[in-house]
Amino acid sequence: MQFAAIPGYDRQKANLSQMVREDRLPHALILAGPEGNGKLALALALAQFVLCRNPSESDSCGACPSCSKANRYIHPDIHFSFPTIGSNVVSDMHLPEWREALNYSPWLSKNFWATALAGEKEGGNKQLNLNKEECNKIIQKLSFKSFESGYKVLIQWLPEHLGNEGNRLLKLIEEPPEKTLIIFVTEQTDQILPTLISRCQLIKIPAFSYEIIYQYLKDKLGVAESEAQTIAFMADGNLFEAMQIAEARTSDEARAFLEWLRACYKGIPAGMIHQVEEICTGSKEAQKQFLFYGIHFFGEVLKQKYAKDLAVQLNAEATKTAENLAGLLEVDQIDRILQLFNDRFFYLERNANEKLLFLDLSIKVKKVFRKENFADIFEQPLTGLLNIK
Ligand SMILES: [Zn+2]
Secondary structure, eight states: OOGGGSOSOHHHHHHHHHHHHTTOOOSEEEEEOOTTSSHHHHHHHHHHHHHOSSOOSSSOOSOSHHHHHHHTTOOTTEEEEOOEESTTOOGGGGHHHHHHHHHHOTTOOHHHHHHHHHOTTTTTTSOEEOOHHHHHHHHHHHHSOOSSSSOEEEEEEOGGGOGGGGHHHHHHHHSOOTTEEEEEEESOGGGSOHHHHTTSEEEEOOOOOHHHHHHHHHHTTOOOHHHHHHHHHHHTTOHHHHHHHHHHHHHHHHHHHHHHHHHHHHTOHHHHHHHHHHHHHSOHHHHHHHHHHHHHHHHHHHHHHHOTTSOOOSOHHHHHHHHHHHHHOOHHHHHHHHHHHHHHHHHHHTTBOHHHHHHHHHHHHHHHHHTTTGGGTTTSOOGGGBOOO
């Protein structure tokens, strides 16, 4: 992860990169701040920056072999340590789940992680811990020479789960092997041994601002403006929570959209009319959101076709449908559908008759799917959709 991929934190990013540039990086850092903020992401970006072979003044290059491994969380000199469940369990046993969780969200919450480890039912009740075996493993790992580039980095997430086992790490922090950087990422400094804290440089990382969460929801997750305002307000600085709320809402939205899309694909009039009536029972705002989601969805179909490596921002069912459609549709068909959605957005905002508008959209999307009257679609007058008073 590059610093540039993390929204906000300009001052903290500048401080961290300056420490690296001026070669005054401490052996051990604590990045402390509330759940759902950017502290873990900043730790990941710092580790990548330190190991990058071609860094700029203020960020890793994102492209060298080292960055490419760091980006996938498989760099052999970046060690991860995080709480697990049960005795005799160490982080290394759960690296696949850890990478998956980071790919899902670097703003990760403790509950989400516990659920990923223990399953939906048990997640909240199981005790996360960083045990004796994990501490010994860390000491052993950091005693080896680095594999590639000189530096070895350990990122330990949530050291508050060490309890008294933290004592085992004191010597390591006090007299670390050469070229070793230890980054603790914590939400509760008051739960960490004071002797451990006093041996590290503490950097406080604040919560995300309302503005940043709002922009992130809008730009990265395709959430409509008014919805993004509400969610950003509810999330109260926690970007992970904001993502979760947005996801729960969009999964209802996605379901309604996919049902409508299937009806258009089958092209049976009764099915299409039924779907249009469903859409029109919603408020004007919900109808706009439906169109907005459609634009977002077909944008993702295009990405699936031409830029598959770009992150897909749809839920699992919608992603699968987008993948299928990318295989079936030509680029000019996708383009025309996007144009249809954009036009409908315009007309809906100008008080078009909503049933006519969605029925017309359904019929035209069906035609585009089947390449029927393909050339005529935009030659039909659209003014009939407007209620001219
Ligand atoms: Zn690089």
